[in-house]
Amino acid sequence: MVIRLLLSVIVYISASALGTSATNQFCEAGIKYEESGCGLSSSSKILITGGTVVNAHQQVIADVYIEEGVVAAVKSNIKVDDDVIVLDATGKFVMPGGIDPHTHLGMDVLNTTTVDDFFTGQAAALAGGTTMHIDFVIPVNGSLSAGLKAYQKKAEDSCMDYGFHMVITKWNEDVSREMEIMVKENGINSFKFFMAYKGALMINDELLLEGFKKCKSLGALAMIHAENGDAVFEGQKRMIELGITGPEGHDLSRPAVLEAEATGRGIRLASFSNTPLYVVHVMSRDAMEEIAKARRSGQRVIGEPIVSGLVLNNSGLWDPDFTTAAKFVMSPPIRAAGHDKALQAALSAGVLQLVGTDHCSLNSTQKAFGINDFRKIPNGVNGIEERMHLVWDAMVESGQMSPSDYVRVTSTECARIFNIYPKKGAILAGSDADIIILNPNSSFKITAKSHHTNSDTNVYEGFTGKGKVEVTIAGGRIVWANGELKVVPGSGKYIRMPPFGYLFDGLDRADANYLSSLRAPVKRFKS
Ligand SMILES: *[C@@H]1O[C@H](CO)[C@@H](O)[C@H](O)[C@H]1NC(C)=O
Numbered sequence: 419m420v421i422r423l424l425l426s427v428i429v430y431i432s433a434s435a436l437g438t439s440a441t442n443q444f445c446e447a448g449i450k451y452e453e454s455g456c457g458l459s460s461s462s463k464i465l466i467t468g469g470t471v472v473n474a475h476q477q478v479i480a481d482v483y484i485e486e487g488v489v490a491a492v493k494s495n496i497k498v499d500d501d502v503i504v505l506d507a508t509g510k511f512v513m514p515g516g517i518d519p520h521t522h523l524g525m526d527v528l529n530t531t532t533v534d535d536f537f538t539g540q541a542a543a544l545a546g547g548t549t550m551h552i553d554f555v556i557p558v559n560g561s562l563s564a565g566l567k568a569y570q571k572k573a574e575d576s577c578m579d580y581g582f583h584m585v586i587t588k589w590n591e592d593v594s595r596e597m598e599i600m601v602k603e604n605g606i607n608s609f610k611f612f613m614a615y616k617g618a619l620m621i622n623d624e625l626l627l628e629g630f631k632k633c634k635s636l637g638a639l640a641m642i643h644a645e646n647g648d649a650v651f652e653g654q655k656r657m658i659e660l661g662i663t664g665p666e667g668h669d670l671s672r673p674a675v676l677e678a679e680a681t682g683r684g685i686r687l688a689s690f691s692n693t694p695l696y697v698v699h700v701m702s703r704d705a706m707e708e709i710a711k712a713r714r715s716g717q718r719v720i721g722e723p724i725v726s727g728l729v730l731n732n733s734g735l736w737d738p739d740f741t742t743a744a745k746f747v748m749s750p751p752i753r754a755a756g757h758d759k760a761l762q763a764a765l766s767a768g769v770l771q772l773v774g775t776d777h778c779s780l781n782s783t784q785k786a787f788g789i790n791d792f793r794k795i796p797n798g799v800n801g802i803e804e805r806m807h808l809v810w811d812a813m814v815e816s817g818q819m820s821p822s823d824y825v826r827v828t829s830t831e832c833a834r835i836f837n838i839y840p841k842k843g844a845i846l847a848g849s850d851a852d853i854i855i856l857n858p859n860s861s862f863k864i865t866a867k868s869h870h871t872n873s874d875t876n877v878y879e880g881f882t883g884k885g886k887v888e889v890t891i892a893g894g895r896i897v898w899a900n901g902e903l904k905v906v907p908g909s910g911k912y913i914r915m916p917p918f919g920y921l922f923d924g925l926d927r928a929d930a931n932y933l934s935s936l937r938a939p940v941k942r943f944k945s
């Protein structure tokens with residue numbers, strides 16, 4: 419009775435009805451619920467029985483009992499009252515919901531805005547088994563606080579939990595001061611620097627070093643977009659001069675060697691200041707090998723491949739149909755076949771640690787801005803909805819990775835790096851009830867006709883595979899079941915991420931050892 423009443427306030431979205439108009443209608447109609455009002459998280463009791471519960475550290479057949487939006491117990495044969503919803507997961511995997519470390523929802527790109535806002539992008543994520551994402555706040559005119567305010571507004575209609583990274587678009591004393599406020603007062607513990615986008619976002623090595631130093635002092639993780647911006651600019655000019663104006667020019671203008679150069683340079687500068695470093699969207703074998711080398715030497719470097727880099731190759735950019743080719747344009751570019759398999763191997767070997775998407779959804783109308791010049795094609799591909807399925811199929815179904823390692827790279831490691839584990843990234847008593855049930859014997863098929871993001875295209879069009887997310891539970895609510903989404907605008911919570919995560923453990927001792935090893939200044943006799 420109570421349950422039925424609460425369900426009536428939920429916005430139902432069926433797969434077919436979810437287009438731009440359907441979802442924005444809900445937002446524009448101002449349908450929002452206070453935390454207490456949306457209710458299900460505080461009142462719904464759920465028991466998942468008989469499934470294989472997978473955590474990064476072990477997998478075990480057990481029941482999972484959820485109450486008040488958190489996991490109350492994980493053990494065999496839990497007995498419950500009649501008012502509890504029971505889900506039978508026999509023969510299926512019960513896993514922590516995915517955490518996507520790299521998304522761009524509602525972002526302004528060139529002179530347009532991504533077609534997925536926080537609400538539609540998150541709804542799509544939930545349908546694909548992702549229950550939290552970390553989005554990049556873009557400063558407004560260089561002001562971090564103005565940027566944060568703008569993103570807080572964008573995120574008001576959130577239907578799943580989210581956190582923020584902050585992008586640094588220029589460097590000065592104000593920015594440095596504001597970084598401290600972001601970390602100490604606003605729950606942000608990571609900052610991204612651009613080594614590419616000359617004349618816009620790119621910062622030089624001097625400022626990168628300043629940024630690294632500041633991050634280290636705050637216990638915040640420095641992230642880099644690693645491409646040599648000067649060389650990319652030169653490469654673009656070269657292609658235009660050769661009359662290559664189509665999407666293949668995007669591929670040709672920024673080869674893997676430029677990604678490897680910047681990755682290596684960023685890593686060496688981070689080593690010089692003994693600062694932990696996170697390399698976003700590792701797209702090439704070349705860049706991955708820079709990371710492998712640094713990690714072998716003991717440096718604290720995290721490498722994040724994204725789904726497009728793991729399962730696609732550059733053939734799409736060469737498609738004779740412009741709309742098809744343009745949808746694959748993102749930076750660094752999707753590489754030639756071979757890089758994908760090398761990145762998969764690096765992920766299975768632990769050289770790369772977690773998988774993101776760089777979800778930045780643009781439709782064919784927006785991509786067509788660059789019909790005569792690939793430099794004007796807004797960059798970005800989808801993935802927030804597809805990541806969990808594609809990584810399962812490419813890594814687990816193929817035999818390259820265990821279910822536990824899958825949980826690690828899609829959820830747990832992200833939670834650990836950004837210092838919110840085990841509230842997120844685990845199915846343990848006390849963890850948030852963000853859980854998926856995956857049927858390994860079911861299959862999935864991806865197509866723009868049935869996906870939940872707002873775009874009319876999908877870079878994974880036609881992909882099929884084994885392993886289907888049948889149920890998604892977010893914050894203790896069943897939001898995806900029987901192919902139907904039930905999401906509540908405003909029910910997603912902002913997750914504050916505290917500084918000094920595990921990557922900072924012991925840094926002070928290492929620095930002290932370094933200082934004592936200098937054996938300097940040398941004592942000299944006065945003449
Ligand atoms: C999936 O297949 C395996 C192996 O045949 C079986 O053990 C398991 O119970 C099946 N699960 C479901 C949900 O059908």
Ligand SMILES: *[C@@H]1O[C@H](CO)[C@@H](O)[C@H](O)[C@H]1NC(C)=O
Nearest residue numbers: 557558559560561564565588
């Ligand atoms: C950005 O800052 C410049 C000066 O620093 C100012 O002239 C301009 O009006 C600002 N733009 C916006 C949109 O606030």
Ligand SMILES: *[C@@H]1O[C@H](CO)[C@@H](O)[C@H](O)[C@H]1NC(C)=O
Nearest residue numbers: 729730731732733734755756
């Ligand atoms: C490159 O990608 C296309 C499209 O997904 C695929 O058909 C092709 O097999 C891939 N090529 C190689 C060599 O993997």
Ligand SMILES: *[C@@H]1O[C@H](CO)[C@@H](O)[C@H](O)[C@H]1NC(C)=O
Nearest residue numbers: 438533781782783784873874
């Ligand atoms: C793409 O999005 C823009 C802006 O939201 C919209 O005006 C346009 O009609 C969309 N195009 C397609 C093909 O859906």
Ligand SMILES: *[C@@H]1O[C@H](CO)[C@@H](O)[C@H](O)[C@H]1NC(C)=O
Nearest residue numbers: 528529530786787788794795
């Ligand atoms: C954005 O710029 C492109 C050219 O780069 C132009 O074709 C398009 O109409 C512009 N869109 C808007 C909404 O101004």
Ligand SMILES: [Zn+2]
Nearest residue numbers: 520521522776
């Ligand atoms: Zn990105």
